Amino acid sequence: MKKHIFKIGNKETVVMFLEISELFNFNYKNIIAVFDTNTRKLFPAVLPVTEFVLNPGEITKNWLSIEGILTKALTSGLARDSLFVGIGGGVICDMTAFAGSVYMRGTDIILVPTTLLAMADAAFGGKTGIDFLGYKNMIGTFTPAKEVRVCIDLLNTLPEKEYMNGLGEIFKHGLLRDRKILTILDTKYASVLNRDRDVLTELLERSIFVKAWYVEQDAVEKGLRAHLNLGHTFGHALESVSGFSSVSHGEAVVWGIIKALESGVLMGVTPPSWLEEVRAIAEKYSYNLITPAGITPESLIAALKKDKKKKDSSVQFVLQREQGETFLSPVERSVLLKVLGKRIIRES
Numbered sequence: 001m002k003k004h005i006f007k008i009g010n011k012e013t014v015v016m017f018l019e020i021s022e023l024f025n026f027n028y029k030n031i032i033a034v035f036d037t038n039t040r041k042l043f044p045a046v047l048p049v050t051e052f053v054l055n056p057g058e059i060t061k062n063w064l065s066i067e068g069i070l071t072k073a074l075t076s077g078l079a080r081d082s083l084f085v086g087i088g089g090g091v092i093c094d095m096t097a098f099a100g101s102v103y104m105r106g107t108d109i110i111l112v113p114t115t116l117l118a119m120a121d122a123a124f125g126g127k128t129g130i131d132f133l134g135y136k137n138m139i140g141t142f143t144p145a146k147e148v149r150v151c152i153d154l155l156n157t158l159p160e161k162e163y164m165n166g167l168g169e170i171f172k173h174g175l176l177r178d179r180k181i182l183t184i185l186d187t188k189y190a191s192v193l194n195r196d197r198d199v200l201t202e203l204l205e206r207s208i209f210v211k212a213w214y215v216e217q218d219a220v221e222k223g224l225r226a227h228l229n230l231g232h233t234f235g236h237a238l239e240s241v242s243g244f245s246s247v248s249h250g251e252a253v254v255w256g257i258i259k260a261l262e263s264g265v266l267m268g269v270t271p272p273s274w275l276e277e278v279r280a281i282a283e284k285y286s287y288n289l290i291t292p293a294g295i296t297p298e299s300l301i302a303a304l305k306k307d308k309k310k311k312d313s314s315v316q317f318v319l320q321r322e323q324g325e326t327f328l329s330p331v332e333r334s335v336l337l338k339v340l341g342k343r344i345i346r347e348s
Ligand SMILES: NC(=O)c1ccc[n+]([C@@H]2O[C@H](COP(=O)([O-])OP(=O)(O)OC[C@H]3O[C@@H](n4cnc5c(N)ncnc54)[C@H](O)[C@@H]3O)[C@@H](O)[C@H]2O)c1
Pocket: 036, 037, 038, 039, 042, 056, 057, 058, 061, 088, 089, 090, 091, 092, 094, 114, 115, 116, 117, 118, 121, 122, 123, 124, 125, 126, 127, 128, 136, 137, 154, 155, 156, 157, 158, 159, 162, 165
């Protein structure tokens, strides 16, 4: 069993790579396990826990679900020394950890991520929460899980679209701090797409180490951690303009990464060769790097401005000088208009 221990704020998170048969070994008297209807099906057996099963998807990431989890915990006699376990994608992990973080002022939380995105990103790092009044992740806490239990075999049933979502975040981690991730994505393309266990284990371990480098230094997102938003500022704008359905999150993030690098090239801070290297890997995985038809640069710029809700300052974009050299900067409207058009910016 592979095991890594990280310190996030004043708490420890242990990340473990386990077999399915090991996932439900818990040392607690009272346990509530939260699933969605898809992730509950991954475990056909009767489980030695109190269960709470939600409908799948972002639509359930709300107060009502939290109230449901907390009500079930209370009526089942859970106390502060009980355990909240989230078994699912990012939605279930974020909500279970949020519910656990406020139940009787906080219980232990263990997360069992079942999507590639939750394994590479959502389950680790301490951000919990729900959507509120139409804004994503507007309410929540910073509460790291005590353990994150990763079981690669759970990915066997994951739909292709969800798999590609998670791969987008791993790609981002490679750009941020681990060139070996990019080399694996580039050279082991078939194994990555075939969900090869060993290749995925290495990608996920490396990915978690990259995220850990940021969250261990900046547990509550005061600065450095913002680099993890590479591709997300542009990506959220695309998701929001396209109505959060036609473009998947992972696709939007990879598109956003290319837009960030193209902005850097036009601003003279990013070498065109770096943009081309990144674009070549993204194209290999058939990510759509062109702004979809019918979406105008102006509508995307309007969405980018709306996205600054969580900060009082102007929109800061995550840009790169090179692999591993990341910084925040505003981007002028004239540059945005160029990169958000359909034309592909290439080395001149
Ligand atoms: N806390 C963080 O740091 C953080 C980071 C990134 C994303 N997030 C959050 O994560 C959420 C997105 O997570 P997601 O992409 O995992 O989506 P998700 O949780 O909605 O899961 C996607 C779909 O896959 C299904 N599914 C999950 N595991 C499966 C499996 N093994 N087999 C078959 N189907 C399976 C789910 O039922 C769902 O329909 C967003 O709400 C986002 O805000 C949080």
